[in-house]
Amino acid sequence: MCYAICLKSDSRATVKFVNQLQHWVLILSNVTIIIILYNSIEAHDTLGRLGIPVANTYGTKKLPQAIIIGVKKGGTRALLEFLRVHPDVRALGAEPHFFDRFYDKGLEWYRNLMPRTLDGQITMEKTPSYFVTKETPSRLCAMNCDTKLIVVVRDPVTRAVSDYTQTLTKTPGLPSFRSLAFKNSSSGAVDASWSAVRIGLYAQHLENWLRHFPLSSFLFVSGERLVSDPAGEVGRVQDFLGLKRIVGDKHFYFNRTKGFPCLKKPEGSSRPRCLGKSKGRTHPPIPTEVLQKLRDFYRPFNLRFYQMSGQDFGWD
Ligand SMILES: Nc1ncnc2c1ncn2[C@@H]1O[C@H](COP(=O)(O)OS(=O)(=O)O)[C@@H](OP(=O)(O)O)[C@H]1O
Numbered sequence: 001m002c003y004a005i006c007l008k009s010d011s012r013a014t015v016k017f018v019n020q021l022q023h024w025v026l027i028l029s030n031v032t033i034i035i036i037l038y039n040s041i042e043a044h045d046t047l048g049r050l051g052i053p054v055a056n057t058y059g060t061k062k063l064p065q066a067i068i069i070g071v072k073k074g075g076t077r078a079l080l081e082f083l084r085v086h087p088d089v090r091a092l093g094a095e096p097h098f099f100d101r102f103y104d105k106g107l108e109w110y111r112n113l114m115p116r117t118l119d120g121q122i123t124m125e126k127t128p129s130y131f132v133t134k135e136t137p138s139r140l141c142a143m144n145c146d147t148k149l150i151v152v153v154r155d156p157v158t159r160a161v162s163d164y165t166q167t168l169t170k171t172p173g174l175p176s177f178r179s180l181a182f183k184n185s186s187s188g189a190v191d192a193s194w195s196a197v198r199i200g201l202y203a204q205h206l207e208n209w210l211r212h213f214p215l216s217s218f219l220f221v222s223g224e225r226l227v228s229d230p231a232g233e234v235g236r237v238q239d240f241l242g243l244k245r246i247v248g249d250k251h252f253y254f255n256r257t258k259g260f261p262c263l264k265k266p267e268g269s270s271r272p273r274c275l276g277k278s279k280g281r282t283h284p285p286i287p288t289e290v291l292q293k294l295r296d297f298y299r300p301f302n303l304r305f306y307q308m309s310g311q312d313f314g315w316d
Pocket residue numbers: 071072073074075076077078128161162163165223226227260261262274275278279280281282
């Protein structure tokens with residue numbers, strides 16, 4: 001049996017659709033699917049992975065030279081999408097989770113996931129959980145200790161609420177933020193084993209990374225400034241990556257409905273684009289005294305992180 005599917009664009013929907021084919025091909029192993037794609041490097045690569053012959057192969061797949069390693073809910077998707085506007089950046093759309101979940105699959109598997117790049121282009125990926133996974137620094141250094149590491153950091157209190165909001169969306173009936181954040185209501189001690197709290201202990205995670213990488217390998221991006229001044233933060237990232245400052249003010253506009261900066265004309269599209277509904281969710285109200293206790297808890301860790309990174313992020 002033979003199916004022909006024609007896809008016309010390099011849109012995210014197309015890429016997502018073709019990625020889904022991985023599952024279908026496993027189920028329909030006796031079915032041949034022919035896909036005609038126009039202008040879709042990522043989808044093209046996925047077909048290659050599936051063993052479906054594809055004629056056009058421009059560039060080569062390289063291991064990433066730069067990775068956005070964290071932090072979860074920091075603004076990592078926004079940063080990656082903004083960087084993708086740059087003609088010399090090619091990035092994997094999905095999070096590969098190679099160093100934390102799929103390390104056993106080996107470096108060739110990882111390299112194969114990457115988009116093809118031409119000389120002078122940078123290969124990138126983002127997996128925010130890398131920053132808090134103990135094994136990741138040594139594994140990443142074993143791949144290449146010169147990899148450039150980008151960490152988008154956000155006020156750990158807001159980050160924790162954002163993290164909680166995401167879990168709440170997936171798990172209605174989740175206990176309250178207060179009951180998860182504190183060990184028990186009488187002691188009021190913060191439960192640092194709850195992942196939403198633990199991830200915000202940036203100084204501790206960075207300490208683990210500094211055993212394997214020098215501080216100069218890192219760029220810390222302010223999640224707050226990525227919203228208030230996206231061109232400024234993306235400018236710093238372009239400098240860090242040794243790229244010409246191409247992505248700038250003219251690429252962004254502030255979308256009042258979304259409440260966030262959006263791209264005027266992203267890659268492969270002629271229309272403006274904001275991030276999806278899962279980015280920029282409304283947070284549930286959290287009692288002020290709960291937030292204050294968390295702020296007090298994080299203060300020494302934040303100060304230590306400012307000292308280690310040499311940057312004051314202004315959280316209080
Ligand atoms: N331009 C733009 N548009 C939408 N959202 C933006 C943008 N810039 C930063 N952010 C903030 O990104 C937060 C989600 O962070 P991540 O993309 O790192 O989340 S994830 O870890 O990949 O799930 C997301 O968190 P929430 O607001 O809590 O949903 C946003 O605050």
